[in-house]
Amino acid sequence: MDFSDKVPTFVDTFYNLVTDIYEWGWRKSFHFSPRIPGKSHCDATRMHEEMAVDLLGVKPGARILDAGCGVGGPMRAIAAHSGANIVGITINEYQVKRARAHNKKFGLDSLCEVVCGNLPQMPFADDSFDGAYSIEATCHVPKLEEVYREIYRVLKPGSLYVSYEWVTTELYDLDDPEHVEIIRGIERGDALPRLRSYKDIREIATKAGFEVVKEKDLAKPPAEPWWTSLKMGRIAYLRNHVVVTVLSWLGIAPKGVTDVHDMLFVTADYLAKGGDTGIFTPMHMILCRKPDYSSDFAKNGLN
Numbered sequence: 001m002d003f004s005d006k007v008p009t010f011v012d013t014f015y016n017l018v019t020d021i022y023e024w025g026w027r028k029s030f031h032f033s034p035r036i037p038g039k040s041h042c043d044a045t046r047m048h049e050e051m052a053v054d055l056l057g058v059k060p061g062a063r064i065l066d067a068g069c070g071v072g073g074p075m076r077a078i079a080a081h082s083g084a085n086i087v088g089i090t091i092n093e094y095q096v097k098r099a100r101a102h103n104k105k106f107g108l109d110s111l112c113e114v115v116c117g118n119l120p121q122m123p124f125a126d127d128s129f130d131g132a133y134s135i136e137a138t139c140h141v142p143k144l145e146e147v148y149r150e151i152y153r154v155l156k157p158g159s160l161y162v163s164y165e166w167v168t169t170e171l172y173d174l175d176d177p178e179h180v181e182i183i184r185g186i187e188r189g190d191a192l193p194r195l196r197s198y199k200d201i202r203e204i205a206t207k208a209g210f211e212v213v214k215e216k217d218l219a220k221p222p223a224e225p226w227w228t229s230l231k232m233g234r235i236a237y238l239r240n241h242v243v244v245t246v247l248s249w250l251g252i253a254p255k256g257v258t259d260v261h262d263m264l265f266v267t268a269d270y271l272a273k274g275g276d277t278g279i280f281t282p283m284h285m286i287l288c289r290k291p292d293y294s295s296d297f298a299k300n301g302l303n
């Protein structure tokens, strides 16, 4: 039976449950970054985000799409770094409100716009963006080609799209029950369909019409592990658990938040195991280009 039409509602509900805990425990960028010795979590996160827009090679004033923007942590860093105008889209209305409030608070609402919508059916005109990025967001969508085709549609010819994808790596062994349990645990705890293999991404991008410029697992050495900050000790977890329990008891946090917190603690363990074993990466980077047939023809003629 095909449940793919139920996925947007499922993901929306997931983010209604986790967005506040994510912001409280991980700050405003809902993604992982390679640890950088001597740099804080925030600085390493910002540098990972700035690299995405640097790969797009856009100029100040360009109009860039953030596909799956969360509460806007990346879009604000990228707008401040590049001077580009960022339009973010997320399925979750609560995140739209949070992102807009943060954009205003940080004085970036003139550069950053946020809309609520579904990635495979975005409310944007054809050929209307000078670039696009998605940071750890497309993993939620069962049919990645639908999202890539939609991003291709809204990009201007000749412009670039970069995505940081959640994938299984070449070390993942489908016949190893421990590997399978780790990946299933990551899927369950992060509201994901089956995780794709790193091998699938290039083919899906090509089928969507893109030229693949480059691919790289940004988690591979010399990058430092992205999962170390997940290995919170039981003390840190119990401290957070007491906080969320008290907040829920006082009616400040919604009922059930302690169950969500429990789930996230289990999820963190699966993610850390995915990193430790090397069978999973949250940052398989793919950089694609929408061909510009008009200028390509002008340059090269029919050949």
Ligand SMILES: C=C(CC[C@@H](C)[C@H]1CC[C@H]2C3=CC[C@H]4[C@H](C)[C@@H](O)CC[C@]4(C)[C@H]3CC[C@]12C)C(C)C
Residues within 6 Å of the ligand: 021, 022, 024, 025, 026, 029, 030, 031, 032, 136, 137, 139, 190, 191, 237, 240, 241, 261, 264, 265, 267, 268, 271
């Ligand atoms: C890209 C996605 C989300 C990635 C990360 C932002 C989150 C994945 C797991 C989350 C967390 C796990 C443990 C929580 C902890 C128990 C709590 O006390 C504080 C918050 C956590 C650290 C929380 C923070 C965000 C994550 C790291 C997906 C979903 C595609």
Ligand SMILES: C[S@@+](CC[C@H](N)C(=O)[O-])C[C@H]1O[C@@H](n2cnc3c(N)ncnc32)[C@H](O)[C@@H]1O
Residues within 6 Å of the ligand: 008, 011, 015, 028, 029, 030, 031, 067, 068, 069, 070, 071, 072, 073, 074, 089, 090, 091, 092, 095, 117, 118, 119, 120, 134, 135, 136, 137, 138, 140, 141
């Ligand atoms: C893990 S968060 C990452 C957010 C942001 N890229 C960041 O790094 O902070 C994934 C984001 O993708 C969005 N998302 C997932 N599926 C979506 C869909 N089908 N349509 C629109 N947004 C979606 C979620 O609402 C969420 O904002």
